[in-house]
Amino acid sequence: MKKLITMLLAATILAGYAQQDPQFSQYQFNQMVINPAYAGSRDALSAIVNVRQQWSGFDGAPRTQAFSIHGPLRKKRIGLGLSGYADQIGPKKTVGVYGSFAYILRITNKLKLSFGIRGGMVSYNFDWNKITYQNPNEGASNYLPQAQHTVFDLDAGLFLKSNSFYCGISATHINSAKIYNEKITILNSTNFYDLNYNLSPHLFFIISKGFKLSENVVFNPTLMIKHVKGITSGDVNMNFLIKQRLWLGVFYRGESTLGGLIQVFVTEKLRLGYAYDFSMNNTQRALGSGHEIMIGFDFKTFKSKMLSPRYL
Numbered sequence: 452m453k454k455l456i457t458m459l460l461a462a463t464i465l466a467g468y469a470q471q472d473p474q475f476s477q478y479q480f481n482q483m484v485i486n487p488a489y490a491g492s493r494d495a496l497s498a499i500v501n502v503r504q505q506w507s508g509f510d511g512a513p514r515t516q517a518f519s520i521h522g523p524l525r526k527k528r529i530g531l532g533l534s535g536y537a538d539q540i541g542p543k544k545t546v547g548v549y550g551s552f553a554y555i556l557r558i559t560n561k562l563k564l565s566f567g568i569r570g571g572m573v574s575y576n577f578d579w580n581k582i583t584y585q586n587p588n589e590g591a592s593n594y595l596p597q598a599q600h601t602v603f604d605l606d607a608g609l610f611l612k613s614n615s616f617y618c619g620i621s622a623t624h625i626n627s628a629k630i631y632n633e634k635i636t637i638l639n640s641t642n643f644y645d646l647n648y649n650l651s652p653h654l655f656f657i658i659s660k661g662f663k664l665s666e667n668v669v670f671n672p673t674l675m676i677k678h679v680k681g682i683t684s685g686d687v688n689m690n691f692l693i694k695q696r697l698w699l700g701v702f703y704r705g706e707s708t709l710g711g712l713i714q715v716f717v718t719e720k721l722r723l724g725y726a727y728d729f730s731m732n733n734t735q736r737a738l739g740s741g742h743e744i745m746i747g748f749d750f751k752t753f754k755s756k757m758l759s760p761r762y763l
Contacts (some may be wrong), residue, residue, distance in 0.1 A: 466473055472623060473515045473538045473545075475501055475654075476702065476710055476726035477745045479688060480671050481533050483519040485655045486621035487551040488567025488610035491523035491530020495749040503743040512739070514539045521551065522750075528555050530565065547573035547604065565610040567621075574601045575630050602628035606648065615661040624650035654678040667694045677705075698724070707731045714745070722747045 475484055479501045482489040498520040506512035521532030532551035538544070549571030556564045576599045608621025631648035659673040673688040684705030691699050692710070698714035710728030717723055724745035 452746040462497070463637045472537055473503075474505065474513075474516065475503060475515075475517070476704075476728055476743050477501065477712060477724050478675070478706045479657070479659065479690070479723065480655050480698075480714065480745065480747070481519060482610075482619065482657070483516060483521055483532055483551065483594045484536075485623070485657070486567065486608035486610055487549075487569030487606050488565040488619060489519040489530075489623065490532035490551040490565075490567055491527070491555060492553075492563075492565065492610060492612060493749065494619075496520070496521060496522035497747065497749050499745060500729075501743065501745050502578075505511065508742070512540075519615065523555065530555055530567070531568075534569075535571075542578050544576045544578070545573060546576075547571055549604070549606070558702075561612070562613045565612075567608045567610065569606040572601055572605045573628070574599065577631075599656070600630050601631060602650075604628055606715070608655075615663075616659070618653070618658040620657075621655045623651055623653045626650075627652060628711040640740065651680050652736040661692075668692070672698075702728075704728065710741070720749045730756055 474482070475481070478484055481501065482492075484501075499601045501515070501517045503515045503517075507513075514588075514713050515536060515538045517534070517536035519532060519534035521530060523530050530551075530553035532553070533549070534551065535546075535548040537546045549569045551567060551569040553565045553567035556566070558564055593636070603626070604624060605626040606621065606623040607625060607660065608619060610619040611617060622742070627647075628650045630650060633669040655677055657673065657675040657676065659671060662670040664670050669692040671688075671690045671692060673686075673690065675688075677686075686701055686702060686704050688702040693699065696716045698712070700711065702710050704710070708728050708730050710726055712724060712726040713720055713726035722745075724743075725746070726743040726745075727740060729740040
């Protein structure tokens, strides 16, 4: 019975991972992580690297590294992008590489609407030997095979922007790729358990508005709503751009998480960002805080009429 409970617990943990994409606190500065229609929106060839450590006090906690590079073609009607990430959570490691295409439609001189699609290959590797059990004979590795699966993943989105406003809606994993489909047999028994793991579609809606408070300060509130498997949550960000050189902000994430961020433009092209977050929930607080570093570089900037060339 203990072996069966162990196996079911491991299967439940595995299935639960399908409900969460890699999470970033500085997503508003790199929306390629949630919306392929963002490709080319900065009017520059832009490259970004993110490194995130979540639950820093917990062994086996999520660790994520991601990169993206995107930009418009010369006539600014087409945006192209390349992105990838590596995400480690306990026994599961995920590596994905995507190509993005966006068509940019100019509605007025100040308003653009982008239609984007992204496709790529994602590799999932499950190593149950990384879990330590009090009794090794009851470990999940005795039932669950070491597995590595690679699947095709598909995302799509819309992105609307003007001089001081933007909003976007997107969906990831719209093809609901099947990662794991195994019949696990219990030792010394004819009983078996169906273990299924599919990628679940994630829906994102983001809206943001810039308010010019003075010649040196822009106030930029942002709201993002996420929906997956019947569960809806939201993120609220309150950011300030100071003298076109410094972003300062605070945010609240729907899982009772508070955080702050800072981003500095070291040069006209190079920017460095850091975000820190912690949970107000007593149980999750014991897992530790989250830390995230972002490095961005714009290789070439086209002439733009944005309120701020750094607004996006």
